[in-house]
Amino acid sequence: MKAGKDQGYTRYKNNELILDLLHKRNYSATELAQLTGLSNASMTKILVDLSGKGLIKVVQGEDEGGKGRKRKYYAINDQAGLIVAIDFSDNALKVAFADMQGNILDRRVLGQVLHYTVAVLYEAILFIKDAIHTDFSDRRLTSVNLSLPGQIDESTMAIGRSAQFREIVSEDRLGVLRLFERHFDVPVRLYNDINLSAVAEKELGGVAEENFLLMHIDAGVGGAFYFGGKVFGGSHGFAGEIGFLPVVRDGKEEILDSVVSFTAIAERLNARCGETFTIDGLVRAYGSDPRVRAELLESAKVAGKAARELALILDIDRVIVSGKVAALDEEYKSTFVAASSGDGAEVRVSFSELEDSALHGAILTAIRLDLRQTISR
Secondary structure (H helix, E strand, O other): OHHHHHHHHHHHHHHHHHHHHHHHOOEEHHHHHHHHOOOHHHHHHHHHHHHHOOOEEEEEEEEOOOOOOEEEEEEEOHHHOEEEEEEOHHHEEEEEEEOOOOOEEEEEEEEEOOOOOHHHHHHHHHHHHHHHHHHOOOOOEEEEEEEEOOEEEOOOOEEEEOOOOHHHHOOOOOHHHHHHHHHOOOOEEEEEHHHHHHHHHHHHOOOOOOOEEEEEEOOOEEEEEEEOOEEEOOOOOOOOOHHHOEEEEOOEEEEHHHHHOHHHHHHHHHHHHOOOOOHHHHHHHHOOOHHHHHHHHHHHHHHHHHHHHHHHHHOOOEEEEEOHHHHOOHHHHHHHHHHHOEOOEOOEEEEOOOOOHHHHHHHHHHHHHHHHHHHOO
C-alpha cells in the first residue's frame, strides 16, 4: 500500500511540475524530458495523461532544420476552464473572465465604490452569473478569485481588517467568502490585492530580482514582500501592511498611510483650502494646481524615505512603486528616488507600468491551483 501511495504522489508531483513549466511557455516532449530529468517514455506517459484530462494540447512549432517537418510542442489548453477574477482595490470594482492560459476574455468596471456592502456584492454576483450564462456557457467555470484590500488570512480566507469591507467584516469575518460560496459551486478564494500584484510584477513585469518590495500608493497605502521567488505573507498572510509604518511629517509622528495616501492628501487639502478634492481629481490637478503639486511632492519625500528604510531592514535592493503615483511626472518620481537614496542605501526604485496587476495576479495564481486540483482527482 505504501508503494502505491508513493507512486501516486510521485505521479502527481511530476504532473504538477510539467504543468508549471507549460504555464510559463510551450515545450516539446524532448525539452520537457531534459528539463525534468525524466525518461522519454515517462514523459510520453505524462503528456498522454494530461492530454486525456484536457489540460494540455499540441501546438505546432518551427520547422525542424528545414526538413518541412514541424516540431510538436505542448501548451496549456486554454479551453480547460474559465477563471473569474474580481478586484475590489482602489475603490473600484472590476471583474475579469480569463482562460487557462491567462488570456483575459472580458473585463468590466462595475463602478467606483468607497465602501462595500452585501448589496454591492450581490450586484457583482448577479453580473458574473449572467455573463457566464450569456457569454461563456460553453466553458467550465473552475474558480472565483477575489482580490481585496486589507488583511486576508490565507488559511481560512477570513478578512482580518479592511476599511472598505468594514461593514461586512464587523458582522462576520467570513461573510464575503460564504456569500460567494453560496452562489458558485467551485472553489472561491480571497487574496490580499497587493500580494497578487507582486505575483504579476514578477511574472509579467519583467522583474529579474528574486527579492523585492512592492509599495502601492493610491487611495490607501499597501505593500507586498516578494522573497526567495514567492510572496511572503507572514504567519497569517498579513505581512506587507506598510501603511502602518511610523513616519515623521512636520515634526509629528504619524503612519505612512495618513501622510502619503491620496485619501489623506485629499482630506488635508479639503480642510486647508476649503475646497473639495477627490482622489481621482488629485491626479488631474497635479499638473495645474500648485497646492496639489506641492502636497504630492512633499509626500514623495516621506514615501521615498520609508522605502529606503524598509529596503535596508529587509536587505533588498529593488522597490517597485505602483498605484496612482506611478502615473505622475518625472519630478514626483525623481523626488521619490532622491529620498530613497543616501545613508549607505543603494535601492533601485522603479515605477510599475502594469495595468490591472491585481487581476492578472489573481488569474496567474488561479491557473496553477485549478490545474493542480484537476490532476489530484
